[in-house]
Structures are given as C-alpha cells and as structure tokens.
Amino acid sequence: MSKVKIGLVGAGNIANTHMTNYQNVTDAEVVAICDIDKGKAERLAKKYGVEKFYGSIEEMIASETLDAVDVCVWNVNHAKCAIYAMEQGLHVICEKPMAYNAEEAAEMKAVSEKTGKLLMIAFVTRYADETRVVKDYIDNGYLGDIYYAKAQYVRRHGNPGGWFADSSKSGGGPVIDLGVHVIDRARFLMGLPKPVSVYAAAYNYLGNRKNLKTNVGWIPEGATKDDICDVEDFATALIRFDNGAVIQLETGYSINDLPKSGLTLCGTKGGMKTGDGPLTLYTELNDFMVDTKIDINNLADARGGFEAELAEFVDCVLGKKTVTATAEDGLVCMKILDAIYESARTGHEVVIE
Numbered sequence: 001m002s003k004v005k006i007g008l009v010g011a012g013n014i015a016n017t018h019m020t021n022y023q024n025v026t027d028a029e030v031v032a033i034c035d036i037d038k039g040k041a042e043r044l045a046k047k048y049g050v051e052k053f054y055g056s057i058e059e060m061i062a063s064e065t066l067d068a069v070d071v072c073v074w075n076v077n078h079a080k081c082a083i084y085a086m087e088q089g090l091h092v093i094c095e096k097p098m099a100y101n102a103e104e105a106a107e108m109k110a111v112s113e114k115t116g117k118l119l120m121i122a123f124v125t126r127y128a129d130e131t132r133v134v135k136d137y138i139d140n141g142y143l144g145d146i147y148y149a150k151a152q153y154v155r156r157h158g159n160p161g162g163w164f165a166d167s168s169k170s171g172g173g174p175v176i177d178l179g180v181h182v183i184d185r186a187r188f189l190m191g192l193p194k195p196v197s198v199y200a201a202a203y204n205y206l207g208n209r210k211n212l213k214t215n216v217g218w219i220p221e222g223a224t225k226d227d228i229c230d231v232e233d234f235a236t237a238l239i240r241f242d243n244g245a246v247i248q249l250e251t252g253y254s255i256n257d258l259p260k261s262g263l264t265l266c267g268t269k270g271g272m273k274t275g276d277g278p279l280t281l282y283t284e285l286n287d288f289m290v291d292t293k294i295d296i297n298n299l300a301d302a303r304g305g306f307e308a309e310l311a312e313f314v315d316c317v318l319g320k321k322t323v324t325a326t327a328e329d330g331l332v333c334m335k336i337l338d339a340i341y342e343s344a345r346t347g348h349e350v351v352i353e
C-alpha cells in the first residue's frame, strides 16, 4: 500500500480541522468526503481539492476503493458509521467521545475484534506536544506514583448550542464533550488504571443564557440561542480507580466562575500542572519546595495534536505502529461518562464493573 486512502465521514467543524492536518501527513490521501448534508461535503471537498463527495457513507464506500474512514459526525452516529465501515472491511478512526453511550461503544469494540479492523479513538489531547513532555517526566520517574489528579475543562459562557446542546444528538453536555478530553488524558498519564466507581453532580441552571449580552467564543454553523438546550451546564465528579488513585473532574459550558482548563497531577515524588499558565513541575530540591516552569515553546519535534494523531492512525493502517488510543480505552472512558450521568441523576455513587 503506497498511501492510505481515506474517506471522511462528516464535513463539519472537526472534519475541516482533520483535512487541514492531513495535508501534513504524507502517507494519507483523503479521496472522498460524505455528509448527510451533501452540500457541506461538496464545499469541504472543493476547499481541499478532493474530487469525490457523497450524501451518505453507504454511497461513498460503495463507490470508492478505500482503506479507512475517519468518522467526524455527531456523537449519536459514531457507532452506526464506524460499525458499517468495519463491516465493509475498512479501518476506522473515530472522533471522541467514542460513542453516544457505553453500550454502543462495546458494540463497536466487538465489531472491531470480529472483523480484525483497526478502531482508533481520536483522543487528540493524548497527542498534544505538552502531553508528550509530561509523559516524558512521568516515564523518567519525576512524579513517582500518581494518586490524585485534577481534571478541569470549564467554560464560563461557552454553551455552543446547535447539536452540542441537544442530547438526542450529543448524548449530553460538557461531560461527554469536554470532560472526555481531560478524563482520558489524565487516565492515560496515570498509566490507564481501571475505574471502579464514580460520584458526581450535574446542574442545568443556566441553559443557553439567551439574554446575556456576551458572545459565546465559538458556535457551530447555524446554531441559535433558541436551539434546544437539554444538557447539563456544569458537572463535577470524583472518579476512583482500582489502585486507589482518584481524578477530580470539573467540566462546564456555563458557570459563574472563571474559565479553566488543564490537569494537575500529584504523585509521591512530584506534581505537574498543565493548561492555564506555563507547564510546571512541583517538587523538592535541597529540602525546599521548588516550582520549575518548563518551556515547551521550542520543542525540537513539535507537531501539534491533530497531526500527530492522524499520522499515528495512518502508520497503524500501514502496520508500522500499533494503536495507542484503543477501542478498549474509548470504552473505559464511555463507562466513566455513563457513570457520571447516572450518579448525577441518582445522587449515589455508581460502581463500574
């Protein structure tokens, strides 16, 4: 196989980001794009000089000779598209969250195992340059055993509306959209411990903040303040793992507090803080407490998360690498997300099997 021939499924916001980054992945060739809104597929195809565009995944796969598809559709359609593609003999990279819920994620994983097709989950923050630097410190023993992590992704007035705020398409609000990023990234850096229980609370008091005179930073194409908004505004959770470690999650689209994003990882030998402000190592030196700021602006092999993620997928299809962001990791993350929603709904701790 010379180049990996890819069909892009979905032609919205993240598909555009993937297209930009595929330009730098030399072994990838996006040969076709499909979207249930065929006009969007056509616009994106023309923008990047892709010759073929279709109104459905079925039509695209039937008409083209593909090696893989890249699933960039609403969460509710991840499983449907990924399963169809694998059953047609294609490898799949699927945007986060893996699926609408853990049940669908388990089905996707089972189809991947049955068909022998790759199923990689696009956990982009794993591939960020900053994550690579943090992992380097962890692998070299600077943190010791990590037993506590703060995982934060909170916007102040950042409800994007559109399909994101419509649970029938998204499966939920910031927990499934933003929390998924920091939960997976924290768990990845903690060495992928097994989650055993979750205790959570979620709120929906602020809705789409219709009357606020401040703009949301980013909204999807066509979204308005009158869109359905039946998802949580904000959630917090304590996620407990079998090794005794916990992640404390805060995630929100809207809250009367300052926005924040990043991880704080606390280990037996040191700690690290990512996100807002410089990457910092908290440790002890000469019996004093010392904070070290790490410059990640001039990394020799800087690449950007999306490009590194898509390059890994292509290398995996070519048999040069094995997938790190596996279907199993996607499923574990979905079990945590489902447990957060269930705990918030019932007010009780939820045990994860």
Ligand SMILES: NC(=O)c1ccc[n+]([C@@H]2O[C@H](COP(=O)([O-])OP(=O)(O)OC[C@H]3O[C@@H](n4cnc5c(N)ncnc54)[C@H](O)[C@@H]3O)[C@@H](O)[C@H]2O)c1
Pocket: 009, 010, 011, 012, 013, 014, 015, 034, 035, 036, 037, 040, 056, 057, 072, 073, 074, 075, 077, 081, 095, 096, 097, 122, 124, 163, 177, 220, 221
């Ligand atoms: N990695 C990231 O940082 C990141 C950022 C944004 C979105 N996402 C994920 O990407 C996915 C898409 O989000 P988006 O912001 O691009 O949304 P979007 O609405 O901009 O684009 C999604 C597109 O999918 C199309 N679509 C829906 N169902 C389809 C189907 N069955 N077949 C073909 N096309 C279909 C829609 O018509 C739409 O054009 C979501 O799962 C989201 O969570 C990831």
